[in-house]
Amino acid sequence: MPVQPHSDTPAAQAREALREAILRGEYLPGERLVEAQLSQRFGVSRFNVRTALQDLAADGLVEVQRNRGALVRKVSVEEAIEISEVRMVVEGLVAARAATRVTDEQASELDEVALLMRRAVSAGEFRRYSDLNQRLHALIRTIAGHRTADSIIATLRGQLVRHQFMLSMQPGRPQVSLPQHERIIEAIRQRDPKEAETAMREHIASVIENLRGFDGAGLV
Amino acid sequence: MPVQPHSDTPAAQAREALREAILRGEYLPGERLVEAQLSQRFGVSRFNVRTALQDLAADGLVEVQRNRGALVRKVSVEEAIEISEVRMVVEGLVAARAATRVTDEQASELDEVALLMRRAVSAGEFRRYSDLNQRLHALIRTIAGHRTADSIIATLRGQLVRHQFMLSMQPGRPQVSLPQHERIIEAIRQRDPKEAETAMREHIASVIENLRGFDGAGLV
DNA sequence: TCACGGGAGATTGTTGACAATACTGTGGGC
């Protein structure tokens, strides 16, 4: 299970620096990650680079091949769909559980997010909407308090950043997903686990449909 | 993501040996795993022991604390329930997908397992039934061909062996789970994904109920 | 021209030693 604290140790520093570099797109999928180079770049010993690479391999962000070193893992659209399918059912579980545990205070926080989302969409602020999207999902996870599901979702998300970026940039996407988000929020506020799960699953299913579109268009 | 091949390298040897030792119960939850000791026991260098420990930590089987070494991870009944909940939804996904992809040949293999299960139950062969249980779930995963789900389920299962052992030893358990298994098989054979998912989820939900029983009884 | 082998360079795998840290028990002060 992922979730690594300790941002102080050199290995952890290297790990986070490398993680961000990969997510930022500085190292492209399939690109080799040479230990000596990384060691120099991040100013840590090769030993620590190795540790970092192993950690990131556990997160599915890089792939290490015996005697051949590490490379940025390439996740095909097919894989992205698989990953999203798993995310769909796990986030469904989380949504259901959130519906059974939500407090009144959390319910109004959900409402607030819904309001901000509507505003962002009507103002055409896509970036802001995307941030709110993350905030909403994170809030739901917090409400659910399901650590096992949390860490799995975190791992899955980590592998998808590149694809998710493409999705969020799709024109018209917010208009489609806003009502889905509203439905999820409403179900949780009504403390209806079944409906919350269904709503969450349909939401992510629609994301998957979009991924399938990419696949057909050969965009990745 | 787990799934590590290469049983030839020393680190992999150590990893598998240690994994089995833990699963066999030679090292109890909470027990410290001293690198030097393991190094001597498995005849590999401390370096390789370290690598093995890191790998097993990624699998959630051990926990490594900075400057304090590794110990066998203790999974409480609460956690076991959380893990099983995630497993429930992911295996549900797998069952649904199996229903859409099953070939005629695979369908008859499912039938065969069902037959053997019925025989094992009526003959009171619990150990055999437990093996068939594993075979059934594995077969369903093969049919589904969902690698992401597979590797997650493998990780989750690995953390549960201790609890699963207790479950399978429960008297009367096979009589409860046999009809559930039959229902799953039937749904897949009918190529009914929705029903397959529901049946699988209800099956695992019933396992979770049993775990809750342990919790109340303070058995773990 | 092509297939093959072999060697140089690049890169990863492994080791043993040492440094840093945590644990344990002992003795002194109160």
Added chain:
DNA sequence: GCCCACAGTATTGTCAACAATCTCCCGTGA
């Protein structure tokens, strides 16, 4: 008797050097 500081030990963290392996290119022979 109890608490705390302190030293000694056990254990993990890190490193730099060396070994093993792979990759790529070049020369040789057919």
